[in-house]
Amino acid sequence: MRGVLVTGGSRGIGRAVAAAFAEGGDRVAIQYADRRSDAEETLRQLPGEGHALLQADLSDPAAAMRLVAEAVTALGVVDVLVNNAAVAPTADTRHPVADTAMADWQRIWRHMVQVNLLGAADLSWAVARHLINRGAGGAIVNIGSRGAFRGEPDFPAYGATKAALHALGQSLSVALAPHGITVTSVAPGFVATERQIAKLSGPEGERLCRESPFGRVGTPAEIAATVHFLASSAATWASGSVVDLNGASYLRP
Template identity: 40%
Template sequence: MTTSLRHEGRTALVTGGSRGIGRAISRRLAEEGALVAVHYGHDLTAAERTVKEIEAEGGRAFAVHAELGVPGDAATLWEAFDRALAEQGAGPGLDILVNNAGITVPRTIAHVTEEDYDRVFAINTKAPFFIVQRGLDRLRDGGRIVNISSVATKFGYPAIVAYTMTKAALDYLTLALAKELGPRGITVNSVAPGYTETEINPTLSIPEIRQRYSDASVFGRLGRPADIADIVSFVASDDARWTTGQWIDASGGVHLGI
């Protein structure tokens, strides 16, 4: 465990918290003292693995199951969260909400079906919206909401047009919520990764594409989930109490300059 427990005494919920960037965020928040609800939609094994890793490192965590992108998903999530939190013997309420869960549609507009479109918006945009809406009475004053966006919203990426549209909508939600929740001392920010080493991007298995993505960063490498998790932990901390409504580039300097 780190000696800097800046999230000690806090409770966090990380959607999609069992794999990739979400797993790294869950572990980082727990490392710094938070009790972490590791949400998962389908992969119970991954969620249990993440919880065990956190516990092995001296942290506290529990798994929460709810399929996102289906009717009533937000209500199901919060019911599962409340129930699991009570089983942990913890008091009700939440301090940190990280909207991380998401899927991608790696297709140009000509190949995106209505089913593709509806599903990616249901999981990436609609679910966070209603998770926040139904979670406002649980989120304590002085709390934190962190929405995981994408650096793709600042550039033209025709190959993932529908996915990028969902993240652009999430960025606007960040602005609106920051304005609305400011009087309660709640900060709301977007953290935008670039090319990151996760299973959400199957093209990373192609050496040429992998090299191109690495070269796009000024550091000459792909991002690691821990790179993103460290930024999220900062934004979720009291150190970032004066930062809200911001879109934070977590891409490693992708596409700086011409």
């Protein structure tokens, strides 16, 4: 039985990832920022015992050390970190360069960098040091994005931070391999989370489904299944990989 810390676990991909680990017999600590009722629902749905709910604002540079310490206290150990929390593309975070004021541009960029990249980097450091100090192997899995490769013209900070997250994972995979710690990333395409219901049921839904030759978008469970595998001992040789999960909607060289 492993201890697993999943950030951004209140709903969507994070909820599905937490469920996948709990169903596999692991104990899960779910980090949330401000959607406590959703996070409590995730916790309620998890099978097994010993799970925990932890609040942390990952834009705060002090949050990572506190969060990992709290996860260790709640679970006993942390063996797996899933860096899922992110400031996502929404109407409020849209910032195309041609029609975004400098003040808004800077505000959105800095918030996305702080959460999507620096928060994940700090958590990776804290969990890696916890594992090294224990002399234990473990796994870090980053939730990146297809947008890191194909570009995000309306959300350039999002695309840039996800690309940087992939690069961070590859650097850490080399640095941490001698300690028996694997680091991988997944790059999902469009996923049918709760946040996307309105978009999928609206006029844009058909276009989004047509992006994949399967004629649909991905599901949180499909992403979670790959994350769960990448954190297993069977996936050790995948360390350093960035796994595309987009239903052949975007093929990179």
